[in-house]
Amino acid sequence: MKGGMRFGAGRPGWHMKAEHCRRIDVHRFKREGMLRPGSWGWSWRDSETGKVLASIGVIGGHDRITLEYSVGGTPITEHINITRTACAYGGSRPWFNCPKCWDRVAVLYLRQSRFACRKCQRLVYASQSEDALGRTWRKQSKLEARLGENWSRPKGMHRKTRERILEAIWECEGIRDDALAEFAARLGFRL
Ligand SMILES: [Zn+2]
Structure with missing residues (x-):
């Protein structure tokens, strides 16, 4: 990947807002067909201009996906396991397993060069009421x-x-x- 991505290191103990982090959403990945074997890509765009802010490579799979990206010039490969639970009305819904705590989550957040769940990344929503x-x-x-x-x-x-x-x-x-x-x-x- 050319250029790579740059992210602020973030102060330890400082709770960032989840809304401001780069995130990947398992439903979105499913919809885009990235939970099947193949090489895919994912980009985050500026919501105003549509300009690509950052992107990652995704090696798809039914049970596991591999994310490839670089932060500050360092290439990083991260494997994310996918589990599926049965839906009440048939079919199944996929979940990411957080690579840190193994919890099933719909969304993983990129912070300090790694993807993990909101809890592991110590993120808070603006309001959770x-x-x-x-x-x-x-x-x-x-x-x-x-x-x-x-x-x-x-x-x-x-x-x-x-x-x-x-x-x-x-x-x-x-x-x-x-x-x-x-x-x-x-x-x-x-x-
Ligand atoms: Zn976690």
């Missing part, structure tokens, strides 16, 4: 209303506009998935 979770639903239904059936692009909408809307929807889903996993863990369940 029930209100905040309710807001993600309301926000999501508003976003979904702008799209066609199955999140398709309505006639006349720019491709980039749809991508931005999807990005925001995935953000909403990721926040709720993590909150759900955390809640279940507190009750002693494993999702």
Whole structure:
């Protein structure tokens, strides 16, 4: 990868906001077809300009994916195991296993050159109250209303506009998935 990525080291003990970190979302990876064998790529874009801010290589697989990226010129390879749980209505949903604590999570965050779950990265959401979770639903239904059936692009909408809307929807889903996993863990369940 040319140039590599640069990230602030972050002060130890300083709780960053999850919203400000580079993140990967297992649902998004699934939707984009990256949880199957092959070489894929992932980029983070500026939501205003669409400019690529950083990117990683992804070697896909059903049970494991490999992330390849570089930070400050140092190449890093990280393996992430994928587990699947059965859904009530058939099929299965994938989870990332955090490479540090092995918890099942929907979202991994990149911080100090490694991907790990929000807890391991000591990230906090701006607000984790029930209100905040309710807001993600309301926000999501508003976003979904702008799209066609199955999140398709309505006639006349720019491709980039749809991508931005999807990005925001995935953000909403990721926040709720993590909150759900955390809640279940507190009750002693494993999702
Ligand atoms: Zn973890």
